[in-house]
Amino acid sequence: MREVAVAGVGYTPFTRASGRPVLDLACDAALAACTDAGLDPALVDGVGTHSVGQDSEPAQAVATALASPGLRWVVDLAMAGQAPCHLVGLAADAIATGRAEAVLVFRALNGRSGAKVGSARFPGRGGPYRYPIGYGAYPMYIATWANRHLHETGQTTDDLGAVAVAHRRYAVLNDRAVVRTPLDLAGHRASPWVAEPFRVADCTREVDGACALLVTTLERARDLRRPPAVVAAAAYRAGPRPGLDLGDHVLTDDYTRNFTDLVRDELFRRAGVTPADVDVAELYDCFSSVVLMSLEGLGLCDRGAAGELVRSGALPVNTHGGLLGEGYLHGMNTVAEAVLQVQGRGGVRQSARHDVVVATSGALMDGSALVLTRDR
Amino acid sequence: MNTPAPPEPDHDSGPFWVALDEERIVLQRCAGCDRLRFPPIGRCPWCREPRSTWTPVDGRGRVYSWTVVHHAFEPAFADDVPYVVATVDLDDGPRIALRCAGVPDFGTRVSPAFVRHDGWTELRVVPDA
Known part of the structure; x- marks a missing residue:
């Protein structure tokens, strides 16, 4: 089995339109x-790639527009924020076993000017009981979990x-971020309710844009431009009964x-590390509560101690400002x-220690995660 | 009150919606493991048994969690905000998300209420006095 690395990242600007x-x-x-x-x-x-409903383009379209001479591996996942780490994992498996050499993983959408996923109706057999009663937007589902979790x-x-x-x-330090006005706790407390316990400041901002990763063998990556x-x-x-659709919980x-x-x-066993080894955590955060739950779930702190950990600043978490600040590219x-943190390319946001970085994709019943480490 | 888009009863959900029109609640009871389940589907998600029987339940239960919705994500609910959606653990077993009259607490006892819309009936819950 060949070792695999992410060799580069690419972004468009994140915009409202x-x-x-x-x-x-x-x-x-x-x-x-x-x-x-x-x-x-x-x-x-x-x-x-991955998409929700019809909000993106298939991998074959990108291969076509990029004049690809041919593909040996393609994946179009009908998944939302659970997908990015999973896609990197699938690509890594293909590369490790020799079924691909260099894989582009991307997420692209006009998530602000086009269809908004926050209020999208997901196909599936659970929705018909939610949508007619006004329980029809993703923030509400995660709010319901958050309420119980806080309690x-x-x-x-x-x-x-x-x-x-x-x-x-x-986010204030991140040129790419779409929400860069400073925020303190008083500002958070004054932010309007969306769906309790979430205020506007607890919610990601939907954006237009794209983000891509290039995954290849570690051997080849060592010859490329970046660490x-x-x-x-x-x-x-996913645990038992993950639901009939994206919002069925x-x-x-x-x-x-x-x-x-x-x-x-x-995750940690296969990576050969422990939660105590994690230097940076980049955790999927469509809503603030998911960070608390994921810090606890990954064992980066005790149950109930996540808010305290975040306040302490002892562990750099979401150094881009999260989806809350940088914008909702669905966690790609x-x-x-x-990747940038492991590579030491975080600029003013760079964590001093960056040997082991954990990333997650997903918020509720199911999701994926990744451990990235520095070479040698 | 606004009129939200009505449900579209199908093979799985038809008996549930028809019963609500008669102010009754029916759920599928698994012929294999005897569990009641929600949402209605063709197999038991605990034991994969396909056979089930529609069974009346009284709709009483306890609030597991809830959210107070302040932002109307659809115009149909603009006049309703703020409103509460509670996830209710029915005494008979399943958990179900329903509009709740008033802000509950964790474990609040609730009873069913049937709200008539144009062409369909919505199941809600009301906290017990």
């Missing part, structure tokens, strides 16, 4: 990732505020633990930031 087709955004980000890595795009032999762990909306404030501090971000382990987990018993609780042991940008 790109005025451009999604395919153009996808191609720009994909080419930017190739340029970042210093790899000829003609050498790409795999493309993977059982003895945390409060000020702990959500701690996440929002800490993330904003990083390799080694894929030490990737894992996906009534078959899950415990709203205080998300998929990170299930994925933790396998979360993984890209993990």
Whole structure:
């Protein structure tokens, strides 16, 4: 089995209205990732992406527009924020076993000017019971989990505020971020309710844009422009009865633990590290509560101590400002930031220690995670 | 009150919606493991048994969690905000998300209420006095 690394990342600007087709955004980000890595795009032999409903373009369209000479590997996942780490894991498996050499993984959408996922109706058999009664938007589902989680762990909306404030501090330092006005706890407390316990400041901002990663063998990555971000382990987990659709959560018993609780042991064991070794955490944060739940689920702190950890600043978390601050690229940008941190390219946001970075994708019943490490 | 888009009863959900029109609640009871389940589907998600029987339940239960919705994500609910959606653990077993009259607490006992819309009936819950 060959070792695998992420060799480069690419972004378009994140905007309120790109005025451009999604395919153009996808191609720009994909080419930017190739340029970042210093790899000829003609050498790409795999493309993977994910979409919700009809909000993106298939991998084959990007291969076509990038004049790919041919593909050996393609994946189009009908998944939302659970997908990015999973896609990198699938690409890594293909590369490790010799079924692909260089894979582009991307997310592209006009998520602000086009269809908004926050209020989208997901196909599936659970929706017909939610949509007619006004239980029809993703923030509501996660709010329901967050409410129970805060209750059982003895945390409060000020702990959500701690996440929002800490993330904003990083976002202010991030040119790519769409929300860069400073925020303190008083500002969080004054932010209008969306769906309790969430205020506007607890919610991600939907944006137009694209983000891509270039995944290849560690051996090849060592010859490219950037330091390799080694894929030490990737894992996906869902528990029993993960639901009939993206928003169907009534078959899950415990709203205080998300998929990170299930994925933790396998992820760290396969990466050969422990939670104590983690230098930076880039955690999917469509809403602030998911950071608390995921810090606890990954074992980066005790249950109920996540808000305290965030306030302490002892562990750099979401150094790009999170999806809360940088914008909602459905977590592909979360993984890209993990790559930048491992590579030591975080600029003013760079963590001093960056040997081991954990990233997650997903919020509730199911999701994926990744451990990236520095080379050698 | 606004009129939200009505449900579209199908093979799985038809008996549930028809019963609500008669102010009754029916759920599928698994012929294999005897569990009641929600949402209605063709197999038991605990034991994969396909056979089930529609069974009346009284709709009483306890609030597991809830959210107070302040932002109307759809115009149909603009006049309703703020409103509460609670996830209720029915005494008979399943968990179900329903509009709740008033802000509950964790574990609050609730009873069913049937709200008539144009062409369909919505199941809600009301906290017990």
